[in-house]
Amino acid sequence: MSLLALTWDDAAGPDGRGALRLLDQTLLPLTTEYLVVERVDDLVGAIERLAVRGAPATPSAGAMGVVVAMDEAAREGWDEARLAAEVRRVRDARPTAVNLAWGVDRVAPLVPQGRDAVLAAARQLAAEDEAANRELSRLAADWLLARVDRPRLRVLTHCNAGVLATSAWGTALGVVRELHARGRLEFVYADETRPLLQGARLTAWELADEGIPHAVQVDGAAASTVLRGMVDCAVVGADRIAANGDVANKVGTLGVGLACREAGIPLLVAAPWSTVDLATPEGATIEIEERPGEEVVEFAGTRTAPFASPGYNPAFDVTPARFVAAVATERGVLEPAAGQRMDGVLTGS
Ligand code: MRU
Numbered sequence: 001m002s003l004l005a006l007t008w009d010d011a012a013g014p015d016g017r018g019a020l021r022l023l024d025q026t027l028l029p030l031t032t033e034y035l036v037v038e039r040v041d042d043l044v045g046a047i048e049r050l051a052v053r054g055a056p057a058t059p060s061a062g063a064m065g066v067v068v069a070m071d072e073a074a075r076e077g078w079d080e081a082r083l084a085a086e087v088r089r090v091r092d093a094r095p096t097a098v099n100l101a102w103g104v105d106r107v108a109p110l111v112p113q114g115r116d117a118v119l120a121a122a123r124q125l126a127a128e129d130e131a132a133n134r135e136l137s138r139l140a141a142d143w144l145l146a147r148v149d150r151p152r153l154r155v156l157t158h159c160n161a162g163v164l165a166t167s168a169w170g171t172a173l174g175v176v177r178e179l180h181a182r183g184r185l186e187f188v189y190a191d192e193t194r195p196l197l198q199g200a201r202l203t204a205w206e207l208a209d210e211g212i213p214h215a216v217q218v219d220g221a222a223a224s225t226v227l228r229g230m231v232d233c234a235v236v237g238a239d240r241i242a243a244n245g246d247v248a249n250k251v252g253t254l255g256v257g258l259a260c261r262e263a264g265i266p267l268l269v270a271a272p273w274s275t276v277d278l279a280t281p282e283g284a285t286i287e288i289e290e291r292p293g294e295e296v297v298e299f300a301g302t303r304t305a306p307f308a309s310p311g312y313n314p315a316f317d318v319t320p321a322r323f324v325a326a327v328a329t330e331r332g333v334l335e336p337a338a339g340q341r342m343d344g345v346l347t348g349s
Contacts, residue, residue, distance in 0.1 A: 003032065005023050005025070006167070009036070012038075019037060021034050022035045022037060022046055022052045022061070024051045028202055029202070038068065044089055047093040047094055048094065054162075054164060055098075056271070059099045059100060060125055062100045063103040063106065063107040063118075065090040066087055066090070066107050066108055066111065066122070067119045067122060073086070087104060087108055087111075090104055091105070091108075094289055096239045096240060096315065098240040098277040098280075099274050099275055102274050103122075106125060129168070129274070130169050131330070133170060133171055134169050135330040137169065137174035137177065137328075138178055139332060140270050143333045144179070144268060145179075148265075150232055152186035155231060155235050156233070156235075157172050157188060157189070157191065158191040159249065160193070160203045161174075161270065162174070164202050164205075165202075166272075170206070171270040173207075175268070175270050176235065185213075187214065187215075188212060188213070189215060189230070189231060190215070190217070192217065192219060193250060195296050195313065199216060222252070223256070223259040226256070229263070231265065233260075233267070234257075234266070236267070236268075238269050240275060241327060241342055242282050243279075243281050244321050245324055245336025245337075245341060245342055246318050248286045248316050249316060249317070257324065267324055271328075273331050275329075283321075288316050288317070289315040290313060290315070293312060296313045321336035322337050324336040325337050327342065
């Protein structure tokens with residue numbers, strides 16, 4: 001499997017007490033370099049510039065970030081209020097994915113018990129994410145194979161929802177891996193994912209690493225690939241799933257959903273239950289991160305649009321539940337387009 005997005009390195013850190021080690025995803029696929037994060041400022045910066053990214057990876061990063069904050073507090077002599085404020089900065093570093101706040105909130109109450117308790121909980125959270133991803137991939141593959149009458153599936157995916165976007169294994173790419181392992185995968189079309197190219201740089205890197213047949217296509221090709229019958233389904237991740245089944249994910253997912261609905265093929269959303277936000281009734285209230293316009297009007301540092309033209313750069317969009325054939329979580333598969341809500345049958349399990 002591809003390199004992990006993050007680990008806690010027991011031997012690193014200024015005082016040898018350990019530090020968070022992040023694979024710097026902004027440099028992939030050409031350069032493999034790690035960041036050793038010893039300060040809250042560095043972690044917040046890494047999250048904001050997407051050195052670590054993908055909804056299910058951020059709770060582990062955020063939870064380990066609480067340990068980073070505690071270690072920095074001990075070195076710098078911060079009081080309780082300052083530590084709480086720094087933990088809050090980690091929690092709020094990106095707004096759309098619910099997972100980051102969820103991960104920080106899960107371990108922050110353990111701060112009074114000491115650093116080892118927080119670190120153990122953060123490690124536990126990362127292990128749970130991997131287990132959830134493997135289980136939801138299995139359930140999603142079963143769901144797809146029961147509905148698509150082909151020996152081997154052709155899949156379209158958008159953005160990167162692989163190992164790099166999670167603690168391990170991946171969600172949408174976890175489903176792809178599962179199909180591949182069962183000998184039931186034919187081909188993957190990976191949308192390049194403008195403007196930061198998570199599909200071209202990261203998804204293609206993971207697929208190439210495992211010898212999975214694939215091609216990278218521009219985002220603008222996706223609808224046509226779907227309507228020309230070149231794929232059997234689309235499988236994507238999610239950043240937040242509202243109680244009614246609306247799904248926030250990387251901008252461009254909505255277009256994929258519209259095309260799938262028109263073509264009569266399933267859009268399957270693969271996400272751990274930590275992505276489900278029952279406190280959000282519907283997608284319209286999800287905050288959509290707006291990133292700097294320069295990411296759109298520049299390419300690799302070179303201006304591509306007139307200097308008089310600003311960029312508009314929403315990082316995510318919301319696909320209405322009626323376009324979402326299935327949401328696969330480790331708790332089971334729900335069918336929002338058929339009227340099933342996330343706060344329905346599975347919430348008690
Ligand atoms: O801006 P990014 O790269 O963090 O966006 C990532 C996505 O939109 C993913 O599809 C989503 O987080 C699910 S990852 C398993």
